[in-house]
Amino acid sequence: MKIDKLTKIYFSPTNTTQYIIEAISTGLKIENTKTIDLTKPEVRQNFKLDINLNNELLIIGVPVYEERIPEVIEKSLANLSGQGQPIILIALYGNIGEGIALKQLKELVEENGFNVIGAGSFIGEHSFSNNELKIAKNRPDKDDLKKAKYLGKKIIEKLKTSNNIENFAELNIQGKLPLIAKILPRNSAKMFAEKPKIDNKKCNRCGICINVCPVGAIDKKELEIDDNICLRCFACVKKCPKEARKINFKKSWLVKFILRKKGKVRKEPKIYF
Numbered sequence: 070m071k072i073d074k075l076t077k078i079y080f081s082p083t084n085t086t087q088y089i090i091e092a093i094s095t096g097l098k099i100e101n102t103k104t105i106d107l108t109k110p111e112v113r114q115n116f117k118l119d120i121n122l123n124n125e126l127l128i129i130g131v132p133v134y135e136e137r138i139p140e141v142i143e144k145s146l147a148n149l150s151g152q153g154q155p156i157i158l159i160a161l162y163g164n165i166g167e168g169i170a171l172k173q174l175k176e177l178v179e180e181n182g183f184n185v186i187g188a189g190s191f192i193g194e195h196s197f198s199n200n201e202l203k204i205a206k207n208r209p210d211k212d213d214l215k216k217a218k219y220l221g222k223k224i225i226e227k228l229k230t231s232n233n234i235e236n237f238a239e240l241n242i243q244g245k246l247p248l249i250a251k252i253l254p255r256n257s258a259k260m261f262a263e264k265p266k267i268d269n270k271k272c273n274r275c276g277i278c279i280n281v282c283p284v285g286a287i288d289k290k291e292l293e294i295d296d297n298i299c300l301r302c303f304a305c306v307k308k309c310p311k312e313a314r315k316i317n318f319k320k321s322w323l324v325k326f327i328l329r330k331k332g333k334v335r336k337e338p339k340i341y342f
């Protein structure tokens with residue numbers, strides 16, 4: 070198949086999903102690329118894309134929230150439609166559990182007219198990770214990125230072997246929702262962590278936190294966070310140059326115990342092509 074255009078679509082408040090997408094893109098070696106960053110609320114709100122050319126490859130990357138696709142992105146992804154084009158799917162999780170995110174993504178894009186040609190679940194530093202509670206710290210690392218680049222290389226090789234996308238076997242992507250994720254309500258992160266408060270002694274009012282918040286939850290004047298909207302992605306904490314915000318857990322000992330226990334053993338990426 071002749072593929073000479075790549076469209077990269079992702080949601081990535083703390084950038085780990087984005088790093089993996091870029092590494093796959095390096096492996097694909099397609100020069101003509103376009104990026105749609107659905108992390109920005111204004112991009113998400115206006116997002117509608119119908120793909121009708123047959124020389125185009127797409128790649129979608131989302132982080133795993135509560136073992137699923139983040140709720141905040143579901144509506145936008147439903148506005149993407151194709152006519153049989155190949156697509157690569159990536160789910161990025163924080164070394165706790167990948168759940169059903171990749172499976173959900175596959176079902177969604179297939180319903181909307183795409184052919185899943187490659188996929189992968191990768192690991193990135195957990196949103197809740199900090200110096201005191203390190204979960205998948207500094208991931209994706211060199212090995213993760215190497216694997217992502219390899220996936221890109223293998224997918225482009227595969228696409229070159231046939232002119233008919235229907236000739237490729239369906240990828241066997243499985244997923245399981247753990248009991249705890251079934252029981253808890255959606256957006257349950259609020260039950261485990263406070264909204265990040267600001268330390269006015271450290272804050273220099275640069276406004277970076279306002280711009281990096283994926284849901285526009287930070288008041289421009291007071292820099293207060295709307296508790297109802299905040300996802301607990303902690304982009305505002307991680308990207309603050311003055312460390313003026315921090316992560317405070319609710320039921321601290323229990324949350325830390327569970328995360329430490331579940332996140333202790335290093336998990337490895339799984340790739341499909």
Ligand SMILES: Cc1cc2nc3c(=O)[nH]c(=O)nc-3n(C[C@H](O)[C@H](O)[C@H](O)COP(=O)(O)O)c2cc1C
Pocket residue numbers: 080081082083084085086087131132133134135136137161162163164165166167168192193194195196197258300301302303
């Ligand atoms: C609300 C919320 C829920 C999360 N749920 C999970 C989860 O179920 N399993 C997991 O391993 N990581 C989970 N994470 C961690 C993210 O998947 C991980 O930090 C990822 O690297 C974030 O991607 P990004 O850097 O592209 O924003 C969750 C993070 C948030 C903010």
